[in-house]
Amino acid sequence: MDKFVVKTPSASSKPKTRSHLPLPITANDRARNYPEGTFHVDDGRLFCSSCNVVVDHLRKFVVDKHLEAASHKRNAEKKDGGKQQTLKTVMNCKTVAQVEKVRICHEWIKMCTTANIPLHKSDNYLMREFLQSRVVNGGATPKCSQLRDYYLFDVYQTKRANLKEIIKNKKVALIVDELSKDEGRYVLDVMAVLLDFDELSPNGNFVAYLLDTHFLNATNNRTVSQAVVKTVHKYGIDFGDVCIFNSDNV
Numbered sequence: 001m002d003k004f005v006v007k008t009p010s011a012s013s014k015p016k017t018r019s020h021l022p023l024p025i026t027a028n029d030r031a032r033n034y035p036e037g038t039f040h041v042d043d044g045r046l047f048c049s050s051c052n053v054v055v056d057h058l059r060k061f062v063v064d065k066h067l068e069a070a071s072h073k074r075n076a077e078k079k080d081g082g083k084q085q086t087l088k089t090v091m092n093c094k095t096v097a098q099v100e101k102v103r104i105c106h107e108w109i110k111m112c113t114t115a116n117i118p119l120h121k122s123d124n125y126l127m128r129e130f131l132q133s134r135v136v137n138g139g140a141t142p143k144c145s146q147l148r149d150y151y152l153f154d155v156y157q158t159k160r161a162n163l164k165e166i167i168k169n170k171k172v173a174l175i176v177d178e179l180s181k182d183e184g185r186y187v188l189d190v191m192a193v194l195l196d197f198d199e200l201s202p203n204g205n206f207v208a209y210l211l212d213t214h215f216l217n218a219t220n221n222r223t224v225s226q227a228v229v230k231t232v233h234k235y236g237i238d239f240g241d242v243c244i245f246n247s248d249n250v
């Protein structure tokens with residue numbers, strides 16, 4: 001605007017003529033000029049519903065330019081074909097956007113599991129609304145069933161590999177705990193505490209890592225010892241490194 005003021009010093013002496021600029025258009029008016037679902041308005045600002053970004057609604061060419069952008073087209077495609085897209089991404093990620101989506105899903109699962117948030121909370125309608133409207137790429141978070149079926153196992157595998165590295169060649173105390181009886185089966189947790197003073201938690205307590213959860217039909221010395229041996233093998237723990245074995249009388 002400054003340049004108009006500077007360039008027309010004589011304008012003040014002339015009676016004001018109508019500006020050549022169109023009358024300011026509101027974000028709502030602009031959104032109405034495009035197919036439903038393309039844009040939405042929040043707090044007087046125009047948002048692209050596919051990209052979750054603010055678009056300058058005052059200039060039509062800026063809005064049109066946004067719709068022509070490759071990044072917008074990718075997001076719009078993702079929004080339209082959400083379900084099929086997710087299935088494809090797991091099989092083989094061909095584009096950067098697909099890789100990014102898988103990364104978002106993995107990080108979402110990590111966040112939920114670390115913060116003790118059940119995955120089904122991702123289906124909560126307010127949670128979804130918040131993710132879609134307020135979080136960049138938040139719309140990429142799929143529903144709980146997809147998270148569980150297509151992404152959870154990958155995260156589990158990665159975490160297990162990390163844990164395997166952590167306890168490698170360390171002296172450990174193995175703790176076996178019978179959790180609860182679920183549908184007539186026994187749930188057995190096998191945990192490990194590192195007997196290494198560098199691994200103390202900030203509060204000075206030992207950290208117990210959950211290595212494995214076994215579902216057993218019965219708990220006796222045979223089934224429990226088999227389960228423990230299985231876990232010890234899975235993590236490559238040397239029997240000589242198991243200094244303490246603790247069970248709750250199972």
Ligand SMILES: [Zn+2]
Nearest residue numbers: 048050051072
């Ligand atoms: Zn867009």
